Amino acid sequence: MGKIDLALYIKNSNKLDDPILNKQLVDLFPFMRPRNAWSGKDLTTDPDFDWTWTLINEIPDGWRKAFGWRMLSELSAVMDGETFTDWEGEELPLSENYYPVQIKEKFGELRWYSNFYIEKIEEVIQKYQDLSRRTCVNCGRPARYISTGWICPWCEYCAVDVKDKMIPIDEWFSEEEEK
Numbered sequence: 001m002g003k004i005d006l007a008l009y010i011k012n013s014n015k016l017d018d019p020i021l022n023k024q025l026v027d028l029f030p031f032m033r034p035r036n037a038w039s040g041k042d043l044t045t046d047p048d049f050d051w052t053w054t055l056i057n058e059i060p061d062g063w064r065k066a067f068g069w070r071m072l073s074e075l076s077a078v079m080d081g082e083t084f085t086d087w088e089g090e091e092l093p094l095s096e097n098y099y100p101v102q103i104k105e106k107f108g109e110l111r112w113y114s115n116f117y118i119e120k121i122e123e124v125i126q127k128y129q130d131l132s133r134r135t136c137v138n139c140g141r142p143a144r145y146i147s148t149g150w151i152c153p154w155c156e157y158c159a160v161d162v163k164d165k166m167i168p169i170d171e172w173f174s175e176e177e178e179k
């Protein structure tokens, strides 16, 4: 599979559960290797690991579909050739040692917590966090509404199925600016 196929897999799949494609994605984006969030342990060393899940699955579906490929590609470019020095003074590739410990939606935006703070990486995350606030969390279309109980962005199609009070997104952001 080429890069285009992997990009389409991230963009179009409802579930990233294909073991072969998931392995190829982790070869391309080693920082998304399946790990235990608390210990950082590489889960793929377990012979029973079935590869139906990687850290990419932690990105909310709509955001993963809308900009997951671009975000991961930019993160990869920032880490390319960079090293970090471990406690024994050994230089190790950054892309294989940096990893997100938690990825989630919070207050209507992408949150990404990682094991290291690296400014160039944070700049990429910040850019996509801003984009996430205006992108449907469910399908990835441009968001038109914000639900106000559970604060989250939705497109006009997905908003219909959410049992929550909706306000138009422009109203939401203009009110926020006034605060």
Ligand SMILES: [Zn+2]
Binding pocket: 136, 137, 138, 139, 140, 141, 154, 155, 156, 157, 158, 159
């Ligand atoms: Zn939607």
